Amino acid sequence: MTRYTPAETALKSGFTMDTLRYYEKIGLLADIDRTSGGRRAFTDDDLGWLGVLRCLRDTGMPIAQMCRYAELARGGEQTLPDRLALLQDHARGVEEQMQLLSNQYQHLLEKISGHRRALSPSVEV
Amino acid sequence: MTRYTPAETALKSGFTMDTLRYYEKIGLLADIDRTSGGRRAFTDDDLGWLGVLRCLRDTGMPIAQMCRYAELARGGEQTLPDRLALLQDHARGVEEQMQLLSNQYQHLLEKISGHRRALSPSVEV
DNA sequence: ACTTGACCTGGAGCGCACTCCAGGTTGGAG
DNA sequence: CTCCAACCTGGAGTGCGCTCCAGGTCAAGT
Numbered sequence: 001m002t003r004y005t006p007a008e009t010a011l012k013s014g015f016t017m018d019t020l021r022y023y024e025k026i027g028l029l030a031d032i033d034r035t036s037g038g039r040r041a042f043t044d045d046d047l048g049w050l051g052v053l054r055c056l057r058d059t060g061m062p063i064a065q066m067c068r069y070a071e072l073a074r075g076g077e078q079t080l081p082d083r084l085a086l087l088q089d090h091a092r093g094v095e096e097q098m099q100l101l102s103n104q105y106q107h108l109l110e111k112i113s114g115h116r117r118a119l120s121p122s123v124e125v
Numbered sequence: 126m127t128r129y130t131p132a133e134t135a136l137k138s139g140f141t142m143d144t145l146r147y148y149e150k151i152g153l154l155a156d157i158d159r160t161s162g163g164r165r166a167f168t169d170d171d172l173g174w175l176g177v178l179r180c181l182r183d184t185g186m187p188i189a190q191m192c193r194y195a196e197l198a199r200g201g202e203q204t205l206p207d208r209l210a211l212l213q214d215h216a217r218g219v220e221e222q223m224q225l226l227s228n229q230y231q232h233l234l235e236k237i238s239g240h241r242r243a244l245s246p247s248v249e250v
Numbered sequence: 251a252c253t254t255g256a257c258c259t260g261g262a263g264c265g266c267a268c269t270c271c272a273g274g275t276t277g278g279a280g
Numbered sequence: 281c282t283c284c285a286a287c288c289t290g291g292a293g294t295g296c297g298c299t300c301c302a303g304g305t306c307a308a309g310t
Contacts, residue, residue: 005286005287006286006287006288007286007287016268016269017286017287018268018269018270019267019268019269021288021289022267022268022269025290035276035277036276037275037276037277037287037288038275038276038287038288038289039275039276039277039286039287039288040287040288051232052236054229055229055232055233055236056233058225058226058229059226059229059230059233062266062267063266063267063268064266077243080240080243080244081244083240084237084240084241084244087233087236087237087240088237090233091230091233091234091237094226094229094230094233095230097226098223098226098227098230100183101183101184101219101222101223101226102223104179104180104183104184105184105216105219105220105223107176107180108180108181108184108212108215108216108219109216111177111180111212112209112212112213112216115205115208115209115212116209118202118205119205119206119209130256130257131256131257132256132257141298141299142256142257143298143299143300144297144298144299146258146259147297147298147299150260160306162257162258162305162306162307163257163258163259163305163306164256164257164258164305164306164307165257165258187296187297188296188297188298189296251310252309252310253308253309253310254307254308254309255306255307255308256305256306256307256308257304257305257306257307258303258304258305258306259302259303259304259305260301260302260303261300261301261302262299262300262301262302263298263299263300263301264297264298264299264300265296265297265298265299266295266296266297267294267295267296268293268294268295269292269293269294269295270291270292270293270294271290271291271292271293272289272290272291272292273288273289273290274287274288274289275286275287275288275289276285276286276287276288277284277285277286277287278283278284278285278286279282279283279284279285280281280282280283
């Protein structure tokens with residue numbers, strides 16, 4: 001039953017302490033344990049949940065939707081279908097995002113090639 | 126020598142008219158022709174440049190860096206090396222971005238599989 | 251000539267996701 | 281016991297990239 005300080009948790013999750021506090025405030029992080037002195041004590045479970053948040057965030061899910069997901073997750077087993085739908089919906093968006101990104105990356109590479117071609121004939125000593 | 130109205134240009138470029146005006150204001154769009162009445166008249170060249178901006182924007186380049194690129198582009202041929210460097214730098218960032226996105230997408234798919242597995246045994250009539 | 255909708259300018263406002271701050275508490279090292 | 285770094289809270293502030301608005305001008309159809 002390992003506990004982690006806010007600083008450790010920030011390090012492991014890749015969120016800042018401010019962001020962790022903010023996430024708790026808006027309900028993305030619920031029921032975080034406290035020491036007798038009132039300090040946060042994160043568990044491995046919390047770390048796992050933060051990993052999920054990290055994933056959703058990195059794939060561009062808006063905070064509002066993550067809140068919805070968090071709320072469902074607190075609702076227990078019977079919200080599994082809803083959570084699944086939400087994630088699948090999001091996954092479709094991520095696929096589009098990846099498609100767009102890769103297309104535009106190709107354009108970028110072409111642009112770079114163009115610049116290089118425009119440059120190389122004028123290479124001089 | 127086709128000219129395009131702001132509305133047409135918005136449609137073709139995928140930027141809103143407000144954004145086009147904003148881009149002109151901050152120097153991303155320079156020397157846009159005007160009709161006698163003071164209205165913008167975009168050229169095919171402008172459209173091409175807007176395509177470049179679209180590409181950079183979609184790949185996550187910050188406005189400030191696009192301004193830098195635009196400034197270089199206005200500087201003519203001798204800025205080609207700098208522009209090339211800037212684009213290559215950006216391309217490296219995009220590669221990292223694509224890597225991260227695809228990694229997190231995998232995690233997302235795993236999460237979805239997990240949800241599905243948790244759900245399917247309990248499918249009942 | 252009149253109407254109407256597209257367009258103009260300068261500047262204020264917005265939504266998102268944090269980020270920072272003041273002023274106070276806690277708790278482990280020496 | 282003292283110190284100091286880590287942590288707490290509520291709330292204000294920030295940066296980005298637009299987006300909207302008021303109050304006016306322009307131009308094409310009738």
